[in-house]
Amino acid sequence: MNEAIIQVDGVTKRYGTLAVLNGIDLSVPAGRFAAVIGKSGSGKSTLLGVVSGLEKADSGRVLIQGHDLSQLDEPQMADLRRQTIGIVFQSFNLIPSLSALENVLLPTFFEKEGTAADRRKRATDLLAQVGLGDRMHHRPSQLSGGEQQRVAIARALVNRPAILLADEPTGNLDAETGAGVLGLLLDMSRIFATTLLIVTHDLDVAGKADMTIEMKDGRIQHGNA
Amino acid sequence: MxxxxxxxxxxxxxxxxxxxxxxxxxxxxxxxxxxxxxxxxxxxxxxPVETVGADVVVQITGDIPPKLEGLVFPHPNALVPAAATATIGRMAGVISVTRGVYMWELAPDHYQSVLGIEDGEAGLGSLSSRLIAGKPLHPGDRAILLDSDFASKNGVQVGAELDIGGTKFPVAGIVDAARGGKVVRADVYMPLAPAQELAAGAPMVQALYPFRRDDANLLLVKVDRQTLESVVDRTVAMLGKKGIVSSELSFREALSxxxxxxxxxxxxxxxxxxxxxxxxxxxxxxxxxxxxxxxxxxxxxxxxxxxxxxxxxxxxxxxxxxxxxxxxxxxxxxxxxxxxxxxxxxxxxxxxxxxxxxxxxxxxxxxxxxxxxxxxxxxxxxxxxxxxxxxxxxxxxxxxxxxxxxxxxxxxxx
Structure with missing residues (x-):
């Protein structure tokens, strides 16, 4: 088995008096596709937030490629996210004032290696790969939901991250579009040899995963690999 | 980006x-x-004050002469002691002090105001800049310039002679009254020396003041604008209640x-x-x-x-x-x-x-x-x-x- 690229040890998280994560232990090996399933309020999305470093755990530790997130300051955390983690959201979260291409370029903004032209080529190639080669200068408002999620996938992958986190990526899409987007997500993570941790309530999606983590009331109910 | x-x-x-x-x-x-x-x-x-080429006009209130005839000093124009003039000249921020003698000539059939003034930016130089006919005055001249209104009202032209205090003075030029403003405005302007002579010999001046040939009853003071307020304050303090010290500060108060x-x-x-x-x-x-x-x-x-x-x-x-x-x-x-x-x-x-x-x-x-x-x-x-x-x-x-x-x-x- 590959070494764990995501390691979660005894993580807890409370919102006020509500315990959302109750001592989560999780290990995802590099290159694997893991699906977190569970009902609404089970804590699966919060778990993804903690793994991304955008949500702080109250206790326990999260290691990403061996880096303990609690030991990183804000700039180091930003560096880690930019270089190692790509995130795809349920509601796409594109910047509305920017074009699809500019949205994809956002994570490359501070890259010191390569030229601006290289970065732009990488972004345009990615947009072409997700089927938006002819719509890269459109704004999000000019794109359909499925197209926006494709832009979001391209943005998440533009820095070739080792980890791709997806939070209900098909939740805002109709079934057909959702299936297309999911297929793209899986294909792209395979092409880029990315570890994929996806939060979903869709059991069909979970069925395609290498490992499934079922959550209930902030605990891992069941996990298989 | x-x-x-x-x-x-x-x-x-x-x-x-x-x-x-x-x-x-x-x-x-x-x-x-x-x-x-x-x-x-x-x-x-x-x-108003700037039009005479100065920042401060210094005068002293005096008395009314026993008879209003001949050359007299208006009561705001008492003799300014030479010591006061020297003290003002030494004040920090004072650039120049131009002395003047301002008089009225009162006769049964006519009245004219006369200003004798030193050379300089605030004196004869200021008059030169307002000259509209004739030639400017120089310190040694025994000639006069006339205010254009006065000249036209009395039908006097350049080259004519005018009697002042019993002495005839040739009219060297005419100055533009409107451009000169109304501060220390006179009908007749002359260099300081002849005005001092006239005042020193005027009975109704001598009846009130021991005015001598090098005295003055009016000072035009040019100051560094940064120090205007302090120069005014110190001058007022020095001259006391009888001092009349006019500057833009006076107008500022009037137009509060x-x-x-x-x-x-x-x-x-x-x-x-x-x-x-x-x-x-x-x-x-x-x-x-x-x-x-x-x-x-x-x-x-x-x-x-x-x-x-x-x-x-x-x-x-x-x-x-x-x-x-x-x-x-x-x-x-x-x-x-x-x-x-x-x-x-x-x-x-x-x-x-x-x-x-x-x-x-x-x-x-x-x-x-x-x-x-x-x-x-x-x-x-x-x-x-x-x-x-x-x-x-x-x-x-x-x-x-x-x-x-x-x-x-x-x-x-x-």
Whole structure:
């Protein structure tokens, strides 16, 4: 088995008096596709937030490629996210004032290696790969939901991250579009040899995963690999 | 991309951008225009004294002669002691002291005012600049210049002779009365020496004062403007209650209502508008940041460190501030050009250009209307511009000081 690229040890998280994560232990090996399933309020999305470093755990530790997130300051955390983690959201979260291409370029903004032209080529190639080669200068408002999620996938992958986190990526899409987007997500993570941790309530999606983590009331109910 | 992204963002949120730009522009317009008006009023109140080439006119109140006949000193023009003249000349900030002798000549059939004045910028030099006919006077001359109104009223021309105190003086030239203003205005001007001789020999002068051939009863003082107030204060303190020390400060007091509006009130209004504008900018920035909380969280999610996100907000506010400042200065310049000028009518005190009350013909209209162009003070524009930019940047810095504690809550699905 590959070494764990995501390691979660005894993580807890409370919102006020509500315990959302109750001592989560999780290990995802590099290159694997893991699906977190569970009902609404089970804590699966919060778990993804903690793994991304955008949500702080109250206790326990999260290691990403061996880096303990609690030991990183804000700039180091930003560096880690930019270089190692790509995130795809349920509601796409594109910047509305920017074009699809500019949205994809956002994570490359501070890259010191390569030229601006290289970065732009990488972004345009990615947009072409997700089927938006002819719509890269459109704004999000000019794109359909499925197209926006494709832009979001391209943005998440533009820095070739080792980890791709997806939070209900098909939740805002109709079934057909959702299936297309999911297929793209899986294909792209395979092409880029990315570890994929996806939060979903869709059991069909979970069925395609290498490992499934079922959550209930902030605990891992069941996990298989 | 910094600027490109900032520009896109500002255009995307047009209404909010417009509110911020207009808030800054209004504050800049107010600050610049009110300062321009205040500067114009300040120039206007300087004008009466400045027209004689001085900043301060010093006189001493005296007595009324036993008989009002021949050459007499008006009662605001008592002998100024030579020691006082010397003391004023030594005061810090005093550039020059020009002595003068101001007299009335009273006769049953005529009246004329006479001013003998030293050479210099505030004396004969000032007269030369107003010459409209003939030639200027020089210190050694025993000739006179006539006020144009006086000359035309009495039908006297250059080359004629005029009797003053029993001595005939040739008329060397005519000076433009209107351009000379009304402060220390006389019908007849001559170099100081012959005027001193006439005064020293005048019985009704000697009846009151031991006036000698090197004395004076009027001083025109030019000062470094920074020290005007202190020179005036020290002169007033030295001369006591009988001293008459006139300067723009006297007009400032006389016009306290107008000047309160133009200076203090202008400052207050500018500050109030500035505070409101700052509040608008702060509110607009706060709203923009609140609206964009999710967007800023996205930037965090794609790996932007907060200091660079804050820089982005700073750039956006800086661009808005520059647009607001540019618009404000442009509109202020256009409004100032459209207004053109201000006109101020001043009531000159009798002391500054005394005429005998009892001779109706000698009555002088002592109101002086001064028209001053409104010009944009660039120092004020620069300060207002810097203020506008600083407010906008401070608002961005204050409101984007630290990252939101839990950005995931803005981005998550559940």
């Amino acid at each position: 910094w600027l490109n992204y900032a520009l896109r963002e500002l255009l995307f949120r047009r209404s909010r951008s417009l509110v911020t730009v207009l808030s800054i522009a209004v504050a800049v317009i107010a600050a610049v225009l009110l300062t321009a008006l205040a500067a114009s009023y300040a120039r206007a109140i300087r004008a 209502g107008v000047l309160f509006l133009s200076q203090r009130m202008g400052l207050i209004v500018a500050v109030v508008i500035g505070v409101f504008a700052a509040a608008f900018v702060l509110r607009a920035t706060a709203s923009a940041i609140a609206e964009r909380r999710r967007e800023l969280a996205v930037l965090q999610a794609v790996g932007w460190p907060w200091r660079l996100i804050r820089r982005q907000v700073l750039i956006e506010n800086g661009m808005l501030a520059l647009a607001g400042v540019a618009l404000g200065v442009l509109l202020a310049v256009l409004i100032a050009a459209a207004l053109g000028h201000i006109s101020v009518t001043l009531d000159l005190p009798w002391d500054l250009s005394s005429t005998p009350h009892f001779i109706p013909d000698a009555t002088l209209d002592r109101t002086q209307t001064i028209t001053v162009p409104i010009t944009v003070p660039w120092e004020a524009a620069v300060i207002a511009a810097a203020g506008g930019v600083m407010v906008a940047l401070a608002a961005a810095l204050a409101l984007a000081a630290s990252p939101p504690p839990q950005p995931w809550s803005l981005l998550r699905s559940e």
